[in-house]
Amino acid sequence: MAGQIFAYIKHNEGVAEDSALELVAAAKKFAAGAAVTAIVTGSNVDALCNDMAASYQEVWKIDNDALSYPNAEVLRKVLLNILPNDAVILIPHDTFGMDLAPGLSIKIDSPFVSDIVDYEVEGDTLKAIRQEYSGQAHTHVECDISNGLVANIRPGVFQPDESKGVSGQVIDKSADTGDLTTGRHFLEIVEAEAGDVDITKSDVLVSIGRGIEDEENIEIAQELADAMGAVVSCSRPIVDAKWLEKSRQVGTSGQTVKPKVYLAMGISGSFQHLGGIKGNPFIVAVNKNPKAPIFQVAEVGVQADILEFMPELTEKIKGL
Amino acid sequence: MEILVCVKRVPDTAENEIEVRKDGTDIVRDDLVYSVNEWDNYAVEEAIQIVEKVGGSVTVVTVGDEDSEEVLRREMAMGADNGVLLSDPAFVGSDGKAIAGILKAEIEKGNYNLIFTGAQADDGAGQVGGMLAAMMDVPYASLVNHIEVLDDKKLKVGREIEGGNQEMHEIDLPCVLSIQTGINEPRYVGIRGIRKVASVEIPVHGASDIGIAADAVGAGGAKVKLVDYFMPELGEGAEMLEGSTEEIVDKLIELLKAKGGLK
Ligand SMILES: Cc1cc2nc3c(=O)[nH]c(=O)nc-3n(C[C@H](O)[C@H](O)[C@H](O)COP(=O)(O)OP(=O)(O)OC[C@H]3O[C@@H](n4cnc5c(N)ncnc54)[C@H](O)[C@@H]3O)c2cc1C
Numbered sequence: 001m002a003g004q005i006f007a008y009i010k011h012n013e014g015v016a017e018d019s020a021l022e023l024v025a026a027a028k029k030f031a032a033g034a035a036v037t038a039i040v041t042g043s044n045v046d047a048l049c050n051d052m053a054a055s056y057q058e059v060w061k062i063d064n065d066a067l068s069y070p071n072a073e074v075l076r077k078v079l080l081n082i083l084p085n086d087a088v089i090l091i092p093h094d095t096f097g098m099d100l101a102p103g104l105s106i107k108i109d110s111p112f113v114s115d116i117v118d119y120e121v122e123g124d125t126l127k128a129i130r131q132e133y134s135g136q137a138h139t140h141v142e143c144d145i146s147n148g149l150v151a152n153i154r155p156g157v158f159q160p161d162e163s164k165g166v167s168g169q170v171i172d173k174s175a176d177t178g179d180l181t182t183g184r185h186f187l188e189i190v191e192a193e194a195g196d197v198d199i200t201k202s203d204v205l206v207s208i209g210r211g212i213e214d215e216e217n218i219e220i221a222q223e224l225a226d227a228m229g230a231v232v233s234c235s236r237p238i239v240d241a242k243w244l245e246k247s248r249q250v251g252t253s254g255q256t257v258k259p260k261v262y263l264a265m266g267i268s269g270s271f272q273h274l275g276g277i278k279g280n281p282f283i284v285a286v287n288k289n290p291k292a293p294i295f296q297v298a299e300v301g302v303q304a305d306i307l308e309f310m311p312e313l314t315e316k317i318k319g320l
Numbered sequence: 321m322e323i324l325v326c327v328k329r330v331p332d333t334a335e336n337e338i339e340v341r342k343d344g345t346d347i348v349r350d351d352l353v354y355s356v357n358e359w360d361n362y363a364v365e366e367a368i369q370i371v372e373k374v375g376g377s378v379t380v381v382t383v384g385d386e387d388s389e390e391v392l393r394r395e396m397a398m399g400a401d402n403g404v405l406l407s408d409p410a411f412v413g414s415d416g417k418a419i420a421g422i423l424k425a426e427i428e429k430g431n432y433n434l435i436f437t438g439a440q441a442d443d444g445a446g447q448v449g450g451m452l453a454a455m456m457d458v459p460y461a462s463l464v465n466h467i468e469v470l471d472d473k474k475l476k477v478g479r480e481i482e483g484g485n486q487e488m489h490e491i492d493l494p495c496v497l498s499i500q501t502g503i504n505e506p507r508y509v510g511i512r513g514i515r516k517v518a519s520v521e522i523p524v525h526g527a528s529d530i531g532i533a534a535d536a537v538g539a540g541g542a543k544v545k546l547v548d549y550f551m552p553e554l555g556e557g558a559e560m561l562e563g564s565t566e567e568i569v570d571k572l573i574e575l576l577k578a579k580g581g582l583k
């Protein structure tokens with residue numbers, strides 16, 4: 001039997017992120033009815049702990065002013081001090097989980113499975129599904145979890161379990177954190193700059209990805225957007241190449257948009273990109289690769305070269 | 321600053337359509353175009369820029385087969401001073417933890433202040449950097465998109481977090497940083513640059529050279545085992561528009577009108 005199951009609760013100053021209840025659903029993949037312990041760290045987290053006690057059988061509270069900002073280097077030490085060695089710990093695979101988990105698995109000497117999109121547990125074996133190559137290939141991986149597990153769960157793949165109704169117990173572990181000094185000191189958050197256009201305000205987005213191939217070709221997308229009365233947004237590589245401003249980037253590390261219509265032009269459909277598209281828009285994907293993952297989420301697809309297709313579409317729209 | 325950058329040779333996702341072999345044991349590798357993992361290229365550029373400012377050297381290292389030498393040469397053509405290839409039949413099939421262990425063994429033979437990895441590999445799990453730091457017992461920061469050398473003991477680093485916001489930290493040296501794309505603009509490497517380093521000697525270190533027990537690494541030592549590759553059952557999937565380009569454009573325009581996509 002695997003050890004006690006834990007879920008790390010991500011929150012913003014006491015407000016739980018969606019992942020908090022997604023992990024309730026994810027944890028149910030272990031033995032039905034298995035007790036799950038939520039771990040809540042931060043400063044003044046009593047209200048959040050009480051909230052979580054409606055969804056988790058047990059809540060471990062670690063309240064300390066020094067933990068008011070979740071610095072993964074510090075929290076790794078805290079977790080090492082409080083977790084049993086054979087703990088199964090579920091962590092959201094976001095920028096915090098990526099920072100925390102690989103090192104935690106080494107320190108606690110448990111296998112690490114990153115960015116899990118689905119899994120089953122059979123006896124002492126975890127069978128997980130992961131993706132490689134930005135979702136172009138899927139893999140099954142297996143590991144023995146009898147001596148513990150660190151598992152990063154992809155945000156958004158499990159439906160948040162809103163059923164509540166649990167009367168969990170809050171246990172104060174604040175005194176057990178041990179020494180909190182590390183070689184990495186949090187200074188401040190620098191907020192993203194606003195850009196020339198606000199893509200979050202547009203109902204229609206013509207979004208370009210690496211398939212645009214060249215900076216000069218952005219003009220082709222701009223002409224289509226102008227004809228449609230839309231705004232040009234993009235995937236990350238376009239911003240990395242400095243072809244468009246960061247404020248035009250859709251995705252987890254960019255903007256969250258809620259348009260009515262989203263044209264994905266030469267975008268493969270990685271989860272970090274899709275993570276920025278909310279509100280169930282009508283997605284049209286144009287891609288020359290018929291197996292591109294974007295076609296799994298789009299309503300309508302066209303297999304074509306965007307550099308040829310976009311001008312044709314623009315011409316026809318202009319002629320309407 | 322003595323900087324070591326870990327780099328990996330991967331199939332270039334921008335150049336290939338990845339397909340899974342029928343027996344599920346691997347992706348189809350014939351005719352694949354390989355290149356250096358995108359994140360690692362940014363890491364090498366960052367290391368070169370730091371050394372240009374404060375002095376020191378850049379070493380690139382990879383765990384791989386003999387073909388992996390080409391990515392070392394490419395990064396040396398960019399400006400890395402040294403390359404080391406860690407290669408041994410015993411390393412084949414290693415999981416992330418074993419790769420980190422092999423890298424650590426090589427690092428301990430040198431005298432590095434700063435170690436870079438990419439934030440993730442296209443065929444990886446975003447784990448090697450964090451594991452390596454934990455094994456070395458040095459501080460770590462992932463998804464780094466800004467680095468400032470404060471003095472010979474400290475850096476100021478920015479981590480890219482959700483929404484494009486940035487988390488600033490001070491971090492003690494030596495440390496391991498995983499580098500996020502967009503931190504810089506990697507310089508272009510031309511054929512001439514590659515030719516210049518074509519005959520530079522690249523040392524190859526095997527398990528016994530760096531003191532690694534062969535059974536601790538490779539497929540046999542992997543705690544997390546890759547069972548198979550598969551293509552997911554396509555759910556509903558997109559309705560693919562077929563016909564001549566003109567017919568497709570007409571259909572699409574009708575759909576866009578209906579959905580409020582045309583003003
Ligand atoms: C922590 C983290 C955060 C990230 N945050 C974001 C984010 O916020 N937003 C984001 O977008 N990404 C983000 N990424 C990157 C993400 O993982 C992918 O690398 C990225 O989304 C890929 O962009 P793409 O689809 O444009 O490029 P690719 O994956 O290279 O896809 C290009 C596509 O274009 C097609 N194509 C090529 N040429 C043509 C043509 N002429 N005509 C038609 N089709 C063509 C190809 O078939 C391919 O499908 C993040 C990554 C990490 C690690």
Ligand SMILES: Nc1ncnc2c1ncn2[C@@H]1O[C@H](COP(=O)(O)O)[C@@H](O)[C@H]1O
Binds near residue numbers: 360441443445
């Ligand atoms: N075989 C390898 N050789 C050298 N470095 C590697 C290797 N595999 C992974 N890395 C480094 O670790 C980073 C993250 O890879 P991964 O954890 O596999 O996603 C890569 O960007 C590289 O910097």
